Amino acid sequence: MKVLVLHGPNLNLLGQREPERYGTTTLADIDDRLTSRASERGASVECRQSNHEGELIDLIQAARGAFDGLLINPAAYTHTSVGIRDALLAAGVPAVEVHLTNVYAREPFRHTSYLADVVVGRVMGFGASSYLLGLDGLLDLLHTAPGAP
C-alpha cells in the first residue's frame, strides 16, 4: 500500500504561522509521524507540499497508477479549486481530506468545499493527529474495499 500525502498552500509555515491556532509542530514532524505509522501498518507514504494549485493538480494526476490512496490537506484550495476536484476525479485514486482545525468553527467561507463530496472520508479538528487518523481511515478502507474506493 503506497499513499501520497499532499499538503496545500501555507502549510510549509506550520509551527511558525499563528502558533496559538496551529501549534508548534512542523510539517517535517508530521511527515515523520506519518512515515512511522504507515510503516507500522506495512504501508509507505510519500509527502509533498506546494503553494501552487497547478502543481498540486500535476501531483494528483501523477498519482494515478503510482499510489493506492491519497491523503490531502488542501488548505485554502479546499474552498476555491475546481481544478483539484477534477484532478481527484480523473486520477481515480481514493482520497481522504484532513484539516488541522475544525473548519466549521471558523469563517463561513471555510464551510464550503469543492472537494468534500468526491473524497471518501474527512477528518478535522485534531491538530497533527488529523493526519494520522486520516491515514488510518484510508488504510482501513483500502483493506476492506481494495478494488473500489
Place this chain on the structure above:
Amino acid sequence: MKVLVLHGPNLNLLGQREPERYGTTTLADIDDRLTSRASERGASVECRQSNHEGELIDLIQAARGAFDGLLINPAAYTHTSVGIRDALLAAGVPAVEVHLTNVYAREPFRHTSYLADVVVGRVMGFGASSYLLGLDGLLDLLHTAPGAP
C-alpha cells in the same frame, strides 16, 4: 479516561437498514470494537442509543462530571437539534462528532449542522471505522490538552 458514546436515531437498525449504504456491521459490533480499543488505550467507554431528542439531551447533561469526553453520532439530529447543541455547551465535556458515511456526498440538507462548530473534531466516511478513529482522536486530544477541550 471515561468516554460516553452516544448513537442517535435509527442507528439501532444498523446492519438491517439500507445495507448497501451502511454495511452489515451492527451497533453491538461497533460497541464491542470501541470497548476493546478504549481498553487498549487504558480508557473505558459506555455506549447508549436513543431515537428521542430529549433523551439524548438528558444523557449529555448527565455526562457533566461523569465522563472525560463524548463521542457522538447525532444522525438525523445533526441537522435539526439546537437542544443537543445547547446540551453539549452546557455539559462542557469535549465532544467528537462521527458519521458512518460522508454526509457531503448526500442530500444538501445533510450538509448543514447545528453541532459542527461546538465539537472539537469531526470524522466521517469510514463506516464503522469512523467511530474508532473518532475515539482515537478524542483520546489524543484529552492527553495533549487534558484541561481544555
Place this chain on the structure above:
Amino acid sequence: MKVLVLHGPNLNLLGQREPERYGTTTLADIDDRLTSRASERGASVECRQSNHEGELIDLIQAARGAFDGLLINPAAYTHTSVGIRDALLAAGVPAVEVHLTNVYAREPFRHTSYLADVVVGRVMGFGASSYLLGLDGLLDLLHTAPGAP
C-alpha cells in the same frame, strides 16, 4: 394487507382545536372510517397517535416486516424531522403522506417538507377524506406493484 396509520403531534385534539379550520370530526371518527374502508377492501389498519418525534420513529421502525404499508399525517414534524425521514427510509415500507388542510395555502414554512420525496404519494386538502383517499391510493399501489413501492 396490513396498514399502519400514524397521526403526528396535536392531532389528538382534532375536533376541539381550531374547529373553523379542522372541523368537528375527531380522531376516533377518522380511525373508525379508516377501519371500515380497509375492511371493505379486505385489508386492516392499526392506528396510533403521538406528540413525540422519538415515539413516531420507534413506531415506524417497528413497522418493518409487520405492515405492508404506512399512512402518515406527520403534522408539524413534516417540516422539522429528518429523523422520521430516516426511519421511513430504514423501514422500507411504502408510505403515503396525508394532511387535512392544503398546506400550500398556509404559512410558507409549511410548504417545505423533509418527507415529500421519500413517500410514494401525497393527499391534502380534503379534511378527513384525505385519510380515506390516501388509504385507497396506498392499497391501489400495493396491489399493482406489490413488490416495489
Place this chain on the structure above:
Amino acid sequence: MKVLVLHGPNLNLLGQREPERYGTTTLADIDDRLTSRASERGASVECRQSNHEGELIDLIQAARGAFDGLLINPAAYTHTSVGIRDALLAAGVPAVEVHLTNVYAREPFRHTSYLADVVVGRVMGFGASSYLLGLDGLLDLLHTAPGAP
C-alpha cells in the same frame, strides 16, 4: 354534479412517453375510468386535453356556471402559468390538482407551483389512480360543502 377534467401539455402522449416513469395506461383509459367512477357516484365528467396555455384558460373560464367542480392535471403549466391561476380564481369553480408522479421526488423546479394555494386539494404519486382519488375527493367536498369550495 358535473365535473370538468383538464389534462395539460404532453399528457396526450401518455402510454408512449417515458413508460418507465408514467406506465402504459393511455389518456383514453384514464378518461374511461373517470367516466365510470363518476357514474357510480351519480355524477358526470367531461374530459379535455390541450398543449396550449391559452386554450386551457379558455376552457376554465367556460366552466363557470357549467360545471360544479374541476379536476386538473396542469402538468408543465403548474410551474409557469399565472394565467391558469387567474382563470381558476375568476371561474370560481372548486378545483382539485392531480399529478401522476410525486413531483417532490423530481427536479426542484417541479416543487414550485402557481396553483397549489388556489386549489382545494392536491393528490399526487398514485399514477392513474391519482385522478380517481382526486375525483372522489372533489365529490366528497362538493357534497359536504356544496355552497363553498
Place this chain on the structure above:
Amino acid sequence: MKVLVLHGPNLNLLGQREPERYGTTTLADIDDRLTSRASERGASVECRQSNHEGELIDLIQAARGAFDGLLINPAAYTHTSVGIRDALLAAGVPAVEVHLTNVYAREPFRHTSYLADVVVGRVMGFGASSYLLGLDGLLDLLHTAPGAP
C-alpha cells in the same frame, strides 16, 4: 395618432370576475371610454383581448408601422412572458403598461415583471381609470417626443 390597446388573459371576464376586487365595469365599457377619450384628443384606438401568449405576440409584432403607440394590460403574462417582452422590443413601438389594481398590494409574484423596464411608463391601482390615464400619458409622451419613446 393610432394606439393599439391590448388586454391580456382573463380580462374578457371583467365585470363578472371577482367584482369585489375588479368592480362591475366590463371590458366593452373600458374600450368605449378609451375610444371617446382618444377621439377627444384627436387620436384613435383599436382594442383587442386574448388569453393566448402567442396571439398577443402576433398582435404586438403587427403593430410595427401600423400604430404609433401601445397600451397594454398584460395581466398574468406580466410575470411570466419573455416572449411579450421580446415582441415589444422587436416592434419598437412605445408602450405603456396598465393594471386595474395596485399589484404591489397583492401576492409577491405579482411584484416581478418581465416588461416593467421595457415600457415607457406604468399606471396602476385606479381601476378602469388606469387605462384612461395610461392613454393620456402615452399621448403626452408621443406629442412631446414623437420620434423617440
Place this chain on the structure above:
Amino acid sequence: MKVLVLHGPNLNLLGQREPERYGTTTLADIDDRLTSRASERGASVECRQSNHEGELIDLIQAARGAFDGLLINPAAYTHTSVGIRDALLAAGVPAVEVHLTNVYAREPFRHTSYLADVVVGRVMGFGASSYLLGLDGLLDLLHTAPGAP
C-alpha cells in the same frame, strides 16, 4: 377636494439636476400645472418639498383631517423610509405615488419600495405628466369612492 402634494429629496433641483434624465421643467412649473389642473376639476392643491424625512413625516401627519388626498413623489425615501410608510398609514388619507422616470428601468435598489403596497395607485415614467395623471387618478378615486380609499 383638497390635495396635498409632497415632493421628496432632491426634487428642488428639478430642471438643473441631470437634465438629460429629468428634463428642464422646474418644480415651480409642475406646481403651476397641478394648480391649474386641480382648479379645472374643482379641486385645490397645496405643494411642499423637503429633503428631510422627519419633515415629510410631519407634513403627512398634518394632512389628517386637513386634506382629502395626497399626491407624493417620495424620491429617494421610496426605498428607505419606513417612517413615511407609517405616517401614511397613521394619517389615513388616500395617497398616490408618482415618479418622473420609470424606476424599473434604473438601478435594482430602486425597484424596492416601502410605500408601494400602502398607496392606492402608482404612476411613473411620464416626466412631469406623471404628476398630472396621478392627480387625475386620485380625484377619480375620491369621486367614485369618497368614503374609502
Place this chain on the structure above:
Amino acid sequence: MKVLVLHGPNLNLLGQREPERYGTTTLADIDDRLTSRASERGASVECRQSNHEGELIDLIQAARGAFDGLLINPAAYTHTSVGIRDALLAAGVPAVEVHLTNVYAREPFRHTSYLADVVVGRVMGFGASSYLLGLDGLLDLLHTAPGAP
C-alpha cells in the same frame, strides 16, 4: 388567574451551565420568585421543565381550560419546533415568550423563531427578571382583555 410556566430544554442546568452567560440563579429560585410575584397580584403559577419536545406539547395541550395564561421560555425549541407552535395555537391560551439573554446578540440561528408571531408578547435580555416582567405583562393583558388574547 392561573398561569402555567414552562421551561424548555437545558434550563434545568441553570446556575451551573455557562454561569458567565446565565448567572448563578437556579431554576428553583426563579420558580420561587414567580410564585411570590403571582401571589402578590392575586394569581398563581405552576412551573414545569422538560428537555422533551413531545412532553412540552403534552403540557401545553393540557393547559387548555386549566390555565388562563402561559409563560414559556422555549429555549432551543424556539428555533426548531413547529409542534410547540401548533400546540400553542391549538390550546388557545394566551402565551408570553421569555428569554434570559438577548437572543439577537447571539448566533444568527437564534434570531429565527417558530413561536414569535403566535405569542402575545416577548421579553428578553433581563436575566431572571425576564420571567417576572413576562408574568407582569401577561397578567396586565389578561386583566385588560380577559376574553381575547
Place this chain on the structure above:
Amino acid sequence: MKVLVLHGPNLNLLGQREPERYGTTTLADIDDRLTSRASERGASVECRQSNHEGELIDLIQAARGAFDGLLINPAAYTHTSVGIRDALLAAGVPAVEVHLTNVYAREPFRHTSYLADVVVGRVMGFGASSYLLGLDGLLDLLHTAPGAP
C-alpha cells in the same frame, strides 16, 4: 437613577392612529405612567418624542453622562437607522428597546432591526405596558450591574 425615554416617529399620534391596533392611550398617558412608576422606584424619567432621525441621534448623544439608562421605542427607525445604532454605541448608556405591538406578528420587514443586538433587553406586545415593563427591567439591570450594561 435617571432614565431618558425616547419615542420615535409617528408615536405622537398615539391614541388617534389606527386605534384598533394601538388602542386609545395617548403618549402623554404613557409618559405619566412612566413618571409615576419611576418615582415609586426612586428614579426619574425625562420623555421626548421626535419624527426626525437626526434629532433622535442628537438626544441619544446628549444622554452620555446625563442619564443612567435609556428606554427607547424606535418605531420605524428600528428597521432603517444605522445612525441610531451608532449613537447608542457611542453614548455608552444601557438601553432597552420597547414596542407596543409584537412586531413579529406583522410585516416581514419589521422583523429586522439594526438595534436589537446593541440593546440590553427587548419588550414587545403588551401595549402601553411594554414601556412600564421595559422601565422595570432596565432599573433591575442597573441595580444588579450598575457599572456594566
Place this chain on the structure above:
Amino acid sequence: MKVLVLHGPNLNLLGQREPERYGTTTLADIDDRLTSRASERGASVECRQSNHEGELIDLIQAARGAFDGLLINPAAYTHTSVGIRDALLAAGVPAVEVHLTNVYAREPFRHTSYLADVVVGRVMGFGASSYLLGLDGLLDLLHTAPGAP
C-alpha cells in the same frame, strides 16, 4: 438523416428586429443555408417557426418517429417553458439548442434555461452561423452515436 428545425417566438422578424443586434439576415436566408448544408451532408431539414408555446410543443411531439434529430432556437421560451422541456423529453429525439447571440452577455434572466440540461449540445454567439454549427454538431453526434443521443 432528417432534422426538424424549430424557430421560437419573434424569430420571424429576423432581419427587421433590432438589426444592430441580430443583423440583416432573414429567417428564410437561414433556412436556405441549412437546407444546403444538410444536403451536402446527405441529410435533409424541415424548418418551422411559431410564436405559440403550444404549437411548438405540438411540433416537437410530432417529431417522434418522423425525424432523427431536432435543431431548436427556443428564443424567449428558453427561459419560461417547462412544457417544451417536457415535450423534448417525451419525443425522445436528440436536440441541439442554438442562439444567434451569446445569451450570457445579456440580461440575467437570459442566463437561466429550462432546456439546457435536456439537450445534447448548445451553440451560441455566432449569428446565423450558430444554426449551421449546431446542425453540423447534431449530424456528427447522430453519426457517431446513432442509437443514443
Place this chain on the structure above:
Amino acid sequence: MKVLVLHGPNLNLLGQREPERYGTTTLADIDDRLTSRASERGASVECRQSNHEGELIDLIQAARGAFDGLLINPAAYTHTSVGIRDALLAAGVPAVEVHLTNVYAREPFRHTSYLADVVVGRVMGFGASSYLLGLDGLLDLLHTAPGAP
C-alpha cells in the same frame, strides 16, 4: 481648488466615542490637519458635520458650483441613504468617500453602500490619515482631469 468636507452622524463625538476603536483625535484636530494640507497644496477646505440626513443633502446640493470637489465620511448614512446618493449625482461635484476604520472588518451590514459606485475613490482604515489621503487623492484627480470627475 475648493473642497467641501462633510462629516456624517456621530462623528462629532470623535475622540470620546469608543476611543479603543477610533482613537483620541477629535474632529477639530482632523479639520485643522485638512486645512493645513489643503493650504500646502494651494487649495482650501470648508468643514461641516451633521447628524441629519436632510441637512447633509442640503449641504451637498449647495456644493454645486461653489466647490470643486467633495470629501465625505458618510458614516452610518453610507449604508442607508439613497437621498445622499441622489444628491451627489445631482450636485455633479466629484466626491471621495473616506472612513476612519476598515468597514470590511466590521459587521456585514457595513459592507454594503449606496454611495460606493457614485464616488470617484474610496479610502479607509487609516484613522485620521484616511481624510488626508482622501484629500490628496481628490486633488490629484482634480488636477489630472479638471473637467471630468
Place this chain on the structure above:
Amino acid sequence: MKVLVLHGPNLNLLGQREPERYGTTTLADIDDRLTSRASERGASVECRQSNHEGELIDLIQAARGAFDGLLINPAAYTHTSVGIRDALLAAGVPAVEVHLTNVYAREPFRHTSYLADVVVGRVMGFGASSYLLGLDGLLDLLHTAPGAP
C-alpha cells in the same frame, strides 16, 4: 488567420480520464484534427495545454498581436478564474469557449462562469467536435467582422 488553442487543467488526461464521460479520443487527436481543419480553411492553429492558471494567463497575454483569435476550453478555471477573464479582456483577441460535455447537465457549480460574457461564442456537448465547431464559428466571425469581435 492564426488561432491559439488553449486546453485548461486535466485535459492532458483526455482519453484516460473517465472514458465513459469523455470518450477515448486524446488531446493529441484533437490537436491533429484542429490542425487539419484550420489548414482546409487557410488558417493555422497553435495548441497548448496547462494545469496552471498563471501559465494560461501568460499564454493569453502573449496572444495579443500574435494571434487573430483564441479557442479555449478553460475546464475547471471556467468557474473560478477572474484572472483568465481579465487576461482575455486585456489581450483583446476574440475568443470562443468550448466544452466537451454539456456543463448544464452536470453539477450546479459548473453552470456559473467568469468567462461566458466576455467570449464571443460558446459551443458545448459535442465531445471532440465541440472544438472543431468552435474553430469554424471563430473563423466565420473573423471573416465577417475582421476588425471587431
Place this chain on the structure above:
Amino acid sequence: MKVLVLHGPNLNLLGQREPERYGTTTLADIDDRLTSRASERGASVECRQSNHEGELIDLIQAARGAFDGLLINPAAYTHTSVGIRDALLAAGVPAVEVHLTNVYAREPFRHTSYLADVVVGRVMGFGASSYLLGLDGLLDLLHTAPGAP
C-alpha cells in the same frame, strides 16, 4: 522601513491593456514613483509582479521578517484567492490593498473580496495615485503603531 509592493495578475500589461479604463502609465512608471516617494519618507520599496497565485503566496510568505509592510494590488485574485488571504495572515506583516479603479463601480463579482477584512486599509479609484496614497497610509500606520498593524 522596508515595504514590499506586489502587483497581481495582468498588471504587467498596464499602459497597453484597456487604456480608456487604466490610462497609459506603465507598471515601471508606478514603481519609479513609489521608489521616489518611499525615499522621500526615509523608506524603501521592492516591487514584484506575478500572474501566478502560488508565486504571490511564496512572495508574501518570504516577507515575514524581511519587510515592515506590504502594499498589494491583488487584481483578479482579490475575488478568488483564499490562499493569498491565508498567506497574509501567516506572514503577519501589515498590508494595504490598492486598486487603480473603483471596483464598486464595476461588475458585482468585483465587490466581493477574500482580503478586505485582513488588510489594515484600502485605497481605490485614484489610478496610479492609489499606490502612492496607499504607501503614504501604510507608512503613517507603521509610524504611529510600529509594533501592531
